Each structure stands twice: as structure tokens, then as C-alpha cells.
Amino acid sequence: MKFVMSxxxxxxxxxxxxxxxxxxxxxxxxxxxxxxADEDSVTVTATDLTVGxxxxxxxxxxxxxxxTLPARRLAQxxxxxxxxxxxxxxxxxxxxxxxxxxxxxxxxxxxxxxFPSLPDLSGAVKVTIPQETLAEMFFRxxxxxxxxxxxxxxxxxxxxxxxxxxxxxxxxGKRLARAQLPxxxxxxxxxxxxxxxxxxxxxxxxxxxxxxxxxxxxxxxxIAIDANESxxxxxxxxxxxxxxxxxxxxxxxxxxxxxREELMTLLRQVALFISxxxxxxxxxxxxxxxxxxxxxxxxxxxxxxxPIRYEGKRFDIAFNPSYFLDILRHCREERVTIGxxxxxxxxxxSDVAFDKQMTTAPSPLYVLMPMRLSDE
Numbered sequence: 001m002k003f004v005m006s007x008x009x010x011x012x013x014x015x016x017x018x019x020x021x022x023x024x025x026x027x028x029x030x031x032x033x034x035x036x037a038d039e040d041s042v043t044v045t046a047t048d049l050t051v052g053x054x055x056x057x058x059x060x061x062x063x064x065x066x067x068t069l070p071a072r073r074l075a076q077x078x079x080x081x082x083x084x085x086x087x088x089x090x091x092x093x094x095x096x097x098x099x100x101x102x103x104x105x106x107x108x109x110x111x112x113x114x115f116p117s118l119p120d121l122s123g124a125v126k127v128t129i130p131q132e133t134l135a136e137m138f139f140r141x142x143x144x145x146x147x148x149x150x151x152x153x154x155x156x157x158x159x160x161x162x163x164x165x166x167x168x169x170x171x172x173g174k175r176l177a178r179a180q181l182p183x184x185x186x187x188x189x190x191x192x193x194x195x196x197x198x199x200x201x202x203x204x205x206x207x208x209x210x211x212x213x214x215x216x217x218x219x220x221x222x223i224a225i226d227a228n229e230s231x232x233x234x235x236x237x238x239x240x241x242x243x244x245x246x247x248x249x250x251x252x253x254x255x256x257x258x259x260r261e262e263l264m265t266l267l268r269q270v271a272l273f274i275s276x277x278x279x280x281x282x283x284x285x286x287x288x289x290x291x292x293x294x295x296x297x298x299x300x301x302x303x304x305x306x307p308i309r310y311e312g313k314r315f316d317i318a319f320n321p322s323y324f325l326d327i328l329r330h331c332r333e334e335r336v337t338i339g340x341x342x343x344x345x346x347x348x349x350s351d352v353a354f355d356k357q358m359t360t361a362p363s364p365l366y367v368l369m370p371m372r373l374s375d376e
Contacts, residue, residue: 001065001090003037005057007100010042010086011078013055016230017046018071020053020202032068034115035088037061045118046071051199052118055230066112067094077105118233121224124217127161127185131214131227135207137168140179140330140364142200146172153239157200159223160192161185169244175323176247177330179364191218194241199223199234206230248367249348252339252356256310258290260336260351264328266304270294271321273302280318280371285310285340294321295374317343318371327366337362343373 017033025031025048034045042059045052067090078086083100090096094109138157146154151173158169164187169178195203203225207214214227224233270281273294284291291305317340328336333351339358340347346369348354352362 001035001037001067002063002088003042003059003061004085004087005042005059007078007081007083007086009057009059010044011075011081013042013044013057013230014071014075014078016055016205017044017053018075019205020048020051020198021046021071022048029068029110029114029116031070031072032110032115033071033074034066034068034112035090036066036112038064045115047116047118049116050196050235051202052233053202053230054118054233057229063089065090067096067109068112068115069096069107069109074107077107118231119222121217121219121233124219124222124224125189125191127166127183127216127218128213129166129181129183129216131207131212132209133181134214134216134225135204137166137179137181138200138204138207141168141170141177142197142204143326143330144170144172144175144177144366145197145200148172153194153237153241156194156196156237158192158194158241158244161189161218163187169241171242171244171247174320174369175327176244176367177327177364178244178248178366181363192241193218193223194237194239195223196234196237199232202232202234206232247346248361248365249339249341249346249358251341251358252348253341254310254312254315254339255354255356256285256290256308256338256340257335257353258306258308258338260328260331260334262306263290263336264325266292266306267321267325267328269304270302271325273299274321275299278374279320279322280374281321282373283317283319285312285315285317287311292321315340315343316373317347318373319347319368320371323368327368330364330366343370346370 036043043056045054081100087099096107098105160167166183167180217224270292275296282293290308295301331351336351346367349366350362354362
């Protein structure tokens with residue numbers, strides 16, 4: 001194998017794929033990236049046997065072939081080089097010579113024969129979605145997935161297609177994020193899966209505002225996204241995802257609209273007065289005012305307030321301010337709508353307006369479980 005290509009192009013694709021290379025693995029070959037030169041392009045592949053990434057760029061290929069090289073060492077070397085182009089030649093013993101102007105390096109690799117091949121995508125159902133739209137769906141939902149390995153089925157984003165509508169959801173049992181969009185697909189196609197959080201993170205990095213839409217490949221045990229001359233493929237999580245429709249309140253006793261940035265500022269302030277053992281802040285709704293209070297014996301007390309349009313009896317409910325902040329960070333509009341029933345049922349939050357009867361379910365939609373109210 002021998003090729004010459006832009007150092008920046010090679011650095012970019014090696015850096016992209018090496019994100020999924022495990023720092024420690026019982027299979028040494030998985031610490032390497034597969035580099036293949038064919039016709040007028042170079043393809044770089046990495047996998048941890050759950051997620052696989054493959055990127056391609058144009059190159060001046062003089063001899064076809066392939067080898068594997070240590071991912072992190074190669075990525076770091078390419079970042080440190082300053083020349084515009086780099087030449088790589090691989091011997092039959094998988095020793096690669098890397099030339100860059102006056103610099104010369106020899107890097108020991110391993111045979112590509114031992115590198116796991118990515119699964120075949122033939123037979124998969126294909127769906128095209130604009131890249132920016134797909135990235136937005138992941139942004140709106142992936143933050144809410146569980147970080148606890150014991151809740152295996154909740155450690156990924158739920159994705160389904162029903163009657164031409166794609167649904168994305170993430171939950172850790174204390175909060176839920178859901179987003180939906182209509183897609184151009186035969187209404188007979190029904191599909192659902194749970195995508196690992198690691199794969200979702202890689203999907204989000206891949207997707208840009210590119211003119212060409214992303215192509216999703218849907219299989220019973222795998223999912224893949226092809227965009228910008230790159231392919232990311234992932235195995236799916238097993239286990240049953242909760243019925244999210246049962247979690248979403250069907251109506252609200254009252255609806256409140258608030259300024260998102262102002263509420264975020266107040267939440268950051270009161271969050272300074274919660275402890276590891278007490279994660280709650282009291283939300284008090286009174287006529288024309290929302291008051292937030294956090295009180296911890298060994299820290300102190302924080303009280304803040306903001307004007308709101310609320311007419312009715314005093315209403316108290318407690319939430320984890322960090323979770324509430326997470327939701328607001330993943331809203332886009334200046335104002336958010338909050339639907340509440342009582343101190344024991346979850347709140348519905350969205351930056352898309354909705355009414356008490358949830359006549360039209362907003363998308364995206366967030367559900368946040370309340371916490372136990374403590375005595376003031």
C-alpha cells in the first residue's frame with residue numbers, strides 16, 4: 001500500500017474514528033485503525049465490536065492495499081506534523097513508513113486480516129432525514145438517558161417509526177425527553193430499537209448542516225447512519241424500554257409560561273444551596289410570582305423569585321434544579337410552557353405552547369418527576 005494525501009484530511013478522519021477506540025481492550029487489534037487505499041480514496045475504519053465508524057477521503061493512491069496502525073499514536077502524530085501532505089507506505093510485514101517533508105517515521109502495525117469487518121448493510125430498510133433535523137432530534141433527547149449501567153435498556157435513546165412518524169426518547173426514570181417528526185417512508189414500515197448512548201454521541205458528531213440528507217439503515221439488531229462520506233454502525237441495546245405514553249400526563253391543572261433564560265439564572269443560583277443528600281428546590285407559585293427556595297442545614301438558604309402570569313391559589317412543588325436546568329438547556333425558544341397538576345404528579349415542559357387538555361402534544365416534550373416537599 002502506498003498513497004499521498006492531505007495531512008489535514010487524514011488527520012480529520014483518523015481523529016473521527018479513533019473516538020470509539022477503547023483505551024484498553026483484550027483484543028490488541030481493536031486498539032488500531034484499519035487503513036485501506038483503493039482507486040482514488042483512502043478509507044479509515046475503527047470498531048469496538050459494538051460501534052463501528054468508517055470514513056473516506058480522496059487521495060493519490062499509487063499502490064492499493066491495507067494495514068492497521070495504532071489509533072491514538074497515529075492521530076497524535078498527524079496532529080503534530082506541519083506539512084500540507086503526508087505519504088504512507090506499508091510493507092508486507094505491516095510496518096508503515098510515514099513521510100512528511102523532511103520527517104520520516106516507521107510505525108509498527110498489524111495485519112488487516114485480523115481486523116473485524118463491519119456488518120453487511122444489504123437488506124436494511126433505508127430512511128433519509130435531513131442532517132440538521134436528525135442532529136436536533138438527538139440533541140433534544142439524548143441528555144436524559146440513564147448513566148447507570150444497572151438500567152441497561154435506559155442507557156440509550158429509544159427510536160421508533162410508526163405510521164410515518166419517527167419518535168426519539170430518552171429517560172432515566174426521573175425525567176423524560178421525547179421528540180417526533182414526520183418522515184418520508186411507507187406507512188407500513190414499523191420499527192423500534194434502543195440506540196446506545198455512545199453511538200448517539202458519534203451520530204451527533206457526524207451530522208452537520210450538509211445539503212445531502214443522512215441515510216439511516218434499519219436492521220433488527222443494528223442501526224447505521226451514512227453522511228458526509230462517513231458511516232457509523234452500532235449494535236442495539238436489548239431489553240424492554242418503558243411505555244413512555246403512560247408517563248406523559250394527559251392534562252394539566254394549570255399552564256404557566258416563563259422566560260427561559262431568567263428561570264435558568266434563578267435555578268443556577270438556588271442550586272448552590274443544595275447538598276448531595278438533598279437535591280430538591282421548592283417551586284412556589286403565587287399570584288404574579290414564582291419563588292424558588294433551597295434550604296440545606298450545613299450550607300444555608302437561597303431564595304429567588306421572578307414575575308409570572310399566574311392567577312390562583314398558592315401552589316408548591318419540588319424539583320431537582322439540575323434536572324430542570326438540563327431540560328431548559330435543551331430548549332431553543334425564549335419562552336417555555338410548564339404544565340402542572342399537583343405536587344405529586346410530573347410536570348410537562350416544552351418550548352412549544354400547549355393547552356391544559358394537551359389537545360396537540362408538543363414536540364419536543366419533557367416530563368420531570370417532582371420530589372418530596374420538605375418542611376420550610
